[in-house]
Amino acid sequence: MLDNAIASISNLRVEFQTKDGPVVGVENVSFDVHPGETVCVVGESGSGKSVSSLSLMRLVEFGGGEIAAGGLMFDRREGGEMDLAKAPGEVMKDIRGNEIGMIFQEPMTALNPVFTVGRQLTEGLRVHKDMNKAQAEERAVELLREVRIPEPERRMAQYPHELSGGMRQRVVIAMAMACEPRLLIADEPTTALDVTIQAEILALMDRLKRETGTAVMFITHDMAVVAQMADRVVVMFRGNKVEEGTVEEIFENPQHDYTKALLAAVPKLGEMQGKAYPEPMKLMGVEDQRIEPIVGTEDVLLNVENLTTRFPVKGGLLRRTVANVHAVEDVSFKVYKGQTLSLVGESGCGKSTAGRSILRLVEPLSGKVEFEGRDVIGLNQSDLHKARLDMQMIFQDPFASLNPQMQLLDQVAEPLRNYGLASGSELQDRVANLFDRVQLPRSFMRRYPHEMSGGQRQRIAIARALALNPKLIVADEAVSALDVSVQAQVLNLMMELQADLGLSFLFISHDMAVVERVSHQVGVMYLGRIVELGPRARVFENPQHAYTQALMKAVPIADPRRRKSEKDLNFKPIPSPIHGLDYQPEPSKYLEVEPGHFVLTTDSGY
Numbered sequence: 001m002l003d004n005a006i007a008s009i010s011n012l013r014v015e016f017q018t019k020d021g022p023v024v025g026v027e028n029v030s031f032d033v034h035p036g037e038t039v040c041v042v043g044e045s046g047s048g049k050s051v052s053s054l055s056l057m058r059l060v061e062f063g064g065g066e067i068a069a070g071g072l073m074f075d076r077r078e079g080g081e082m083d084l085a086k087a088p089g090e091v092m093k094d095i096r097g098n099e100i101g102m103i104f105q106e107p108m109t110a111l112n113p114v115f116t117v118g119r120q121l122t123e124g125l126r127v128h129k130d131m132n133k134a135q136a137e138e139r140a141v142e143l144l145r146e147v148r149i150p151e152p153e154r155r156m157a158q159y160p161h162e163l164s165g166g167m168r169q170r171v172v173i174a175m176a177m178a179c180e181p182r183l184l185i186a187d188e189p190t191t192a193l194d195v196t197i198q199a200e201i202l203a204l205m206d207r208l209k210r211e212t213g214t215a216v217m218f219i220t221h222d223m224a225v226v227a228q229m230a231d232r233v234v235v236m237f238r239g240n241k242v243e244e245g246t247v248e249e250i251f252e253n254p255q256h257d258y259t260k261a262l263l264a265a266v267p268k269l270g271e272m273q274g275k276a277y278p279e280p281m282k283l284m285g286v287e288d289q290r291i292e293p294i295v296g297t298e299d300v301l302l303n304v305e306n307l308t309t310r311f312p313v314k315g316g317l318l319r320r321t322v323a324n325v326h327a328v329e330d331v332s333f334k335v336y337k338g339q340t341l342s343l344v345g346e347s348g349c350g351k352s353t354a355g356r357s358i359l360r361l362v363e364p365l366s367g368k369v370e371f372e373g374r375d376v377i378g379l380n381q382s383d384l385h386k387a388r389l390d391m392q393m394i395f396q397d398p399f400a401s402l403n404p405q406m407q408l409l410d411q412v413a414e415p416l417r418n419y420g421l422a423s424g425s426e427l428q429d430r431v432a433n434l435f436d437r438v439q440l441p442r443s444f445m446r447r448y449p450h451e452m453s454g455g456q457r458q459r460i461a462i463a464r465a466l467a468l469n470p471k472l473i474v475a476d477e478a479v480s481a482l483d484v485s486v487q488a489q490v491l492n493l494m495m496e497l498q499a500d501l502g503l504s505f506l507f508i509s510h511d512m513a514v515v516e517r518v519s520h521q522v523g524v525m526y527l528g529r530i531v532e533l534g535p536r537a538r539v540f541e542n543p544q545h546a547y548t549q550a551l552m553k554a555v556p557i558a559d560p561r562r563r564k565s566e567k568d569l570n571f572k573p574i575p576s577p578i579h580g581l582d583y584q585p586e587p588s589k590y591l592e593v594e595p596g597h598f599v600l601t602t603d604s605g606y
Helices: 049-056 089-095 117-129 133-146 152-156 165-177 195-212 223-229 247-252 257-264 351-358 381-387 408-418 424-437 442-446 454-466 484-501 512-518 536-541 546-554
Strands: 007-018 021-033 038-042 065-075 081-083 100-103 183-187 215-220 232-237 240-246 300-315 320-336 340-344 366-371 391-394 472-476 504-509 521-526 529-535 578-580 590-594 597-600
Touching: 007 049, 021 038, 021 049, 021 065, 021 215, 021 232, 021 240, 038 049, 038 223, 049 065, 049 183, 049 215, 100 165, 117 133, 117 152, 117 165, 133 152, 133 165, 165 183, 165 195, 183 195, 195 215, 195 223, 195 546, 215 223, 223 247, 232 247, 232 257, 240 247, 240 257, 257 484, 300 351, 300 504, 320 340, 320 351, 320 504, 320 521, 320 529, 340 351, 340 512, 351 391, 351 472, 351 504, 391 454, 408 424, 408 442, 408 454, 424 442, 424 454, 454 484, 484 504, 484 512, 504 512, 512 536, 521 536, 521 546, 529 536, 529 546
Parallel strands: 038 215, 038 232, 100 183, 183 215, 340 504, 340 521, 391 472, 472 504
Antiparallel strands: 007 021, 007 065, 065 081, 232 240, 300 320, 300 366, 320 578, 521 529, 529 597, 590 597
């Protein structure tokens, strides 16, 4: 073990027993973590980055894994070094949560839904620190204050489901820090969060690390987060460590081909400056790639005016409507043929509801939706069915939108059968062509969804959306769950299809760098309204609304020399979109600051 390292993993090998024999999860991996240092372990799904951290906690055994070889040296608070690979279960119980804290990816599964936040926070303190109830509660309130949770005393009595995603993640961080662990393992702790909340949580973890001297092992696939957080970086690929270095070395002088490919696939905010139209990303190792700007046309395909969608909140004994969620409030925009309009904003801003309202997957309260001059809102069910030939949707989670019991061939063929557009051998041919289109081998047609990776499933969802030759595709967070390199391929695929087929996209996302890549027009949403709308170049290079500016500031940049500090980020908490029945919102009024670039002048609450 190296001098003064808190944890030292050496030649670790983890095997998983399956019915086909042992499968190696990680092979011969070694690295150290020092006090007050953040080591980022980076790689894509299946690279073994989580397996190495779960081994250190000896949690990998609960998932059918076995530490087959290697040492896990840990410098304990009292009692010096110890090899955790050989530690008895009782000792591990004492170390977990007390000397090694863990923050999991999904805060809802890390918290127990039936206990209050206060009870979950005080439990560890009472077990490991021998505090009485009053002392533990006092310390818990202090912890909630440290992670910047407003009104901590009130939160102690609340249950996890009463808090937002960002709040829950802060509670999980507070729990992990409760016993002042020597080592904190954070497994993708910000993947499920919005940009602004992610920025705050990263800054928060950085500050806590500096104040307490805790060592941090940070697992992620997001290179921009690595640039923001890491002192040293360990790059994992297929169960092996392929490169290790300081954060500057890795970003400025990567040695391994995989590291280079990973960095090339990250869309960087500001990359599109001076370019009028979207263009596909240059990928490593892909030769003869056509990179031509996608111009599109000036013909309006979809015209949305004053769209308003609200959801009733029921209450009382008779389940009457007592209030409304103002999900989409007086939204207007146009999508041009062969172009992409992106709606961007944080969770709960109404962007997905807007997309679903246009296709009438949720019924809007009022407003006008015209598709090629036809009034979509006024259509009856059978006409709507026909209109949907031209409008398709790709959802965020491809696994949930695919049928697990159907072969992929049948899933992609389903829309063609539904509309009676093809049968027999012609159907087979059309599906085979669609597989070619989305760059999947035809041999996959006989497979089932669970046999595919996330990126491959998303391609199937795109193939199915393309089956009817639609004119408009609504892509709702279609790439947010994918690894960086897969995301880059899927985005390029969407742009190539747009160039070849003249497709229009309504692209819904919270990822500003991706939006900058693919968009012709951008609408920024906040609390149900579009606060800024215009050509992508104008909105990104000259943001006018305070909220757009805050959003741009929060985006982590994949450059370790341009880090954000907590001082840069001063977000206002988002007000509630729920209003009483007598509430009359003002209409949205806009000021045209440049040709085609509009900013909301009505009070948006930000």
